[in-house]
Amino acid sequence: MASAITTLAADAPTLSAANTGFMLICSALVMLMTPGLAFFYGGMVRVKSSLNMLMMSFISLGIVTILWVLYGFSLAFGTDSGSLIGWNSDYVGLSGIGITELWDGYTIPVYVFAVFQLMFAVITPALISGALADRVKFGAWVLFTGLWVTVVYFPVAHWVWGAGGWLFELGVIDFAGGTAVHINAGAAALGVILVIGKRVGFKKDPMRPHSLPLVMLGAGLLWFGWFGFNAGSWLGNDDGVGAVMFVNTQVATAAAMLAWLGYEKLRHGSFTTLGAASGAVAGLVAITPSGGAVSPLGAIAIGVIAGLLCAMAVGLKYKFGYDDSLDVIGVHLVGGVVGSLLVGLFATGGVQSDVAGLFYGGGLEQLGKQAIGVFAVLAYSLVTSALLAFLLDKTIGMRVSEDDEVTGIDQVEHAETAYDFSGAGGGAASRSTAAPTPSAASKKVDA
Numbered sequence: 001m002a003s004a005i006t007t008l009a010a011d012a013p014t015l016s017a018a019n020t021g022f023m024l025i026c027s028a029l030v031m032l033m034t035p036g037l038a039f040f041y042g043g044m045v046r047v048k049s050s051l052n053m054l055m056m057s058f059i060s061l062g063i064v065t066i067l068w069v070l071y072g073f074s075l076a077f078g079t080d081s082g083s084l085i086g087w088n089s090d091y092v093g094l095s096g097i098g099i100t101e102l103w104d105g106y107t108i109p110v111y112v113f114a115v116f117q118l119m120f121a122v123i124t125p126a127l128i129s130g131a132l133a134d135r136v137k138f139g140a141w142v143l144f145t146g147l148w149v150t151v152v153y154f155p156v157a158h159w160v161w162g163a164g165g166w167l168f169e170l171g172v173i174d175f176a177g178g179t180a181v182h183i184n185a186g187a188a189a190l191g192v193i194l195v196i197g198k199r200v201g202f203k204k205d206p207m208r209p210h211s212l213p214l215v216m217l218g219a220g221l222l223w224f225g226w227f228g229f230n231a232g233s234w235l236g237n238d239d240g241v242g243a244v245m246f247v248n249t250q251v252a253t254a255a256a257m258l259a260w261l262g263y264e265k266l267r268h269g270s271f272t273t274l275g276a277a278s279g280a281v282a283g284l285v286a287i288t289p290s291g292g293a294v295s296p297l298g299a300i301a302i303g304v305i306a307g308l309l310c311a312m313a314v315g316l317k318y319k320f321g322y323d324d325s326l327d328v329i330g331v332h333l334v335g336g337v338v339g340s341l342l343v344g345l346f347a348t349g350g351v352q353s354d355v356a357g358l359f360y361g362g363g364l365e366q367l368g369k370q371a372i373g374v375f376a377v378l379a380y381s382l383v384t385s386a387l388l389a390f391l392l393d394k395t396i397g398m399r400v401s402e403d404d405e406v407t408g409i410d411q412v413e414h415a416e417t418a419y420d421f422s423g424a425g426g427g428a429a430s431r432s433t434a435a436p437t438p439s440a441a442s443k444k445v446d447a
Contacts, residue, residue, distance in 0.1 A: 016107035029228025030119035040218025048408030056129035080164025130326035131189035172373035178289025186333025191386035219277035248291035255303025256283025285335030
């Protein structure tokens with residue numbers, strides 16, 4: 001986040017109504033991304049799993065919100081302890097914060113910063129769920145979400161964005177979440193699926209998206225909300241950096257979508273709606289860590305590279321045999337790695353900071369720092385997430401039974417179905433097969 005990079009003004013800041021309002025709007029935009037993700041994922045699964053997929057995202061709004069207020073904000077952004085974790089008793093329950101108390105060095109209240117960061121914490125575990133479609137007990141997922149944000153997300157957020165966090169002190173640039181959100185979630189997804197295994201029928205049965213319109217709706221909501229996710233991460237709107245990030249977000253996303261579609265046409269012969277949606281998300285992921293450090297031309301390059309590499313990466317699951325249901329690894333992990341590392345090449349030194357990448361005369365130093373950040377977060381999240389999944393699987397069980405999976409997880413876990421056609425179908429059938437009433441028959445004779 002920008003708070004890890006900005007040079008603070010010498011004079012003590014005062015509350016800015018404009019920046020406060022801007023950040024509240026950005027917080028609402030980021031909140032909208034979680035329902036958007038639910039639609040994006042929900043349309044990509046088979047119809048018998050669509051409600052479960054929606055709920056796996058939506059429940060994060062409940063669980064993570066409460067944990068964030070109770071202790072998550074304190075762990076992530078409290079006073080540093082050993083460069084690994086934070087703590088501030090005033091942040092516990094958000095009980096010791098004055099309503100006009102400002103976030104250190106900025107012109108927005110602590111409450112506003114806390115709620116903005118909350119929305120990042122909410123969507124990150126929801127991203128993981130796409131890799132686990134069709135096969136995870138909802139109760140186990142709820143417990144996993146609470147444990148994962150506590151032992152993985154909150155500490156990693158402190159490393160990357162908290163004052164005193166070791167990656168923050170190292171100088172790793174992550175404007176809005178390439179490491180803390182996307183690599184974190186993608187590595188966690190890989191760790192969990194290596195424990196719980198493949199879906200029944202993986203690589204044998206067709207598992208096509210049941211509603212591509214829902215996928216496109218979700219992608220559109222994500223794209224829209226991502227402007228708050230990215231531009232809002234500068235925590236203000238006074239110096240133009242947020243505007244550059246806004247432009248770069250649009251530019252990189254467009255470039256990645258076009259690159260994915262081009263690859264898809266050359267490789268498979270078609271331009272698909274799923275490819276357009278996936279390419280857009282890949283671009284959004286890649287520009288998230290890098291967009292505050294690069295020019296619009298650099299953003300185009302990052303988008304093209306991410307679109308191509310992510311399009312190639314989604315097929316690796318068939319080669320290596322891991323069942324990443326909705327390509328969380330191929331899009332979020334790979335896209336996050338690409339965007340984070342390319343900071344070390346395309347940073348101009350003239351936007352969010354004076355740090356320049358290799359192509360702008362900065363040498364390899366920043367690329368090395370970015371690589372440390374990438375692989376530290378990847379390794380920690382992968383191993384810790386796999387251990388959490390293993391412990392839950394051996395105690396309460398992570399997976400539904402094979403019979404329940406074949407029947408459909410919506411019916412088994414939620415006692416509901418996404419679409420009920422019985423009324424419409426029955427009515428149509430009855431109208432076409434029922435005998436005419438005497439009055440109808442007499443009208444025909446009269447006619």
